[in-house]
Amino acid sequence: MANDHTNIPNDLSAFWMPFTANRQYKKAPRLFTAAKDMHYTTADGRQVLDGTAGLWCCNAGHARPKITEAVQKQVAELDYAPAFQMGHPKAFELASTIRDIAPKGMEHVFFTNSGSESVETALKIALAYQRAIGQGTRTRLVGREKGYHGVNFGGISVGGLVNNRRMFGQHLNGTLHLPHTHLIDKNAYTKGQPEHGWELADDLERMVALHGEETIAAVIVEPMAGSAGVIMPPKGYLERLRELTKKYGILLIFDEVITGFGRLGSSFAAEHFDVQPDLITTAKGLTNGVIPMGAVLATSEIHDAFMTGPEHMIELFHGYTYSGNPVACAAGLATLETYREEDLFNRADSMAEYWQEALHSLKGLPHVIDIRNMGLIGAVELEPIAGEPTKRAFNAFLEAYDKGVLIRTTGDIIAMSPPLIIEKEHIDQLIGTLADVLKSLD
Ligand SMILES: Cc1ncc(COP(=O)(O)O)c(C=O)c1O
DSSP states (O other): OBOTTTSOBSOOSSOOOTTSOHHHHHHSOOOEEEEEBTEEEETTSOEEEESSHHHHTOTTOBSOHHHHHHHHHHHHHOOOOOSSSOOOHHHHHHHHHHHHHSOTTEEEEEEESSHHHHHHHHHHHHHHHHHHTTOTTOOEEEEETTOOOOSSHHHHHHOOOHHHHTTSTTOSTTOEEEOOOOOHHHHTTOBSSOSSOGGGGGHHHHHHHHHOGGGEEEEEEOSSBOTTTOBOOOTTHHHHHHHHHHHTTOEEEEEOTTTTTTTTSSSOHHHHTTOOOSEEEEOGGGGTTSSOOEEEEEEHHHHHHHOOSOTTSOSOOOOOTTTTOHHHHHHHHHHHHHHHHTTHHHHHHHHHHHHHHHHHTTTTSTTEEEEEEETTEEEEEEOOBTTBTTHHHHHHHHHHHHTTEEOEEETTEEEEOOOTTOOHHHHHHHHHHHHHHHHHOO
């Protein structure tokens, strides 16, 4: 039961928290009760600078009036419309608006409710597409070591983070993994794309040689791997992957759940790196994190392959009760309008250099073994405490929170991805606080 006087719930036991050290958390809970622009307010009334855009999703900052009003209005006007065999205007409007800012050729949009669902949807579309064009033997899906593609079975099968996989049985049959490109010995302290590692894409040829190209449906990668600790694609890597997938009739899926909607200073990473995939998965920044929503973007070639057979028949037996939910669509439209009105993708680009220099000023501080950055995203990798992996970075997270800034950690890597409205003084505060934290860590 909530305690009205303090905002702090009396009982924390019922809520089994996701991706959280539940026992540690419940001994010393960290509760946010409000948010505005670049800041959260804690239950004890402190301001915390948001260095992570929530979970890489609040790209326009918090409680933006246009988005808030659009959601309030929509929920009163049309709260829900059936998603199957029925429609409502805003779903069509949002799909067209996404297409207008998407990389060229991405003509069609399938709505989901999260990044994980976008991944499942894209994998299923890829398999079904291969079958639709008479390539039904192509059933293998290829991911990459250290990849994160959400938490559902398709996503963990192609994903490459061991803790997300080891407890959950055998996953999908027939998935393969490219080697990761986290080459700290060769690429440490690179600003932007590293020089080394593009040739690791050639591992796809080994798979083709071993399994036969006619067995492989699709390759899915994050163009920039976020959750594994911000790993940039080596120069030429994505281009090579595109070249090889084309050569062997394999679809290329970019998982842009983090990189979509401005994070790298372009609308999508596909545009940023000038590499054209066949499918793009999105979520997070699509609605600024306000209402759960995701979307899969597909080329006409893929979409049109399904548009055959009797017209009264459903072409793709896939979808969710909340695909294109009206309130989510209203949030999405207002979010994209906010990005456009405030030119936030270009803003991210114009702040990127200041961000880069601030981040790299941490080089030489205790425990730091690498710093990586691109657009408004950055990572500081720490030397793990011997025998206690993840602890040092987690301690940094706790201490930074106490000092008024929110960062994220994965393993012993500190990841930051602030809202794109960040000002230089916020960057100074974020990096300055992190410097203090690093100096004080064991
Ligand atoms: C690249 C990528 N794919 C998929 C997901 C899963 O998204 P969600 O948590 O919305 O299911 C994430 C989440 O961080 C992600 O970074």
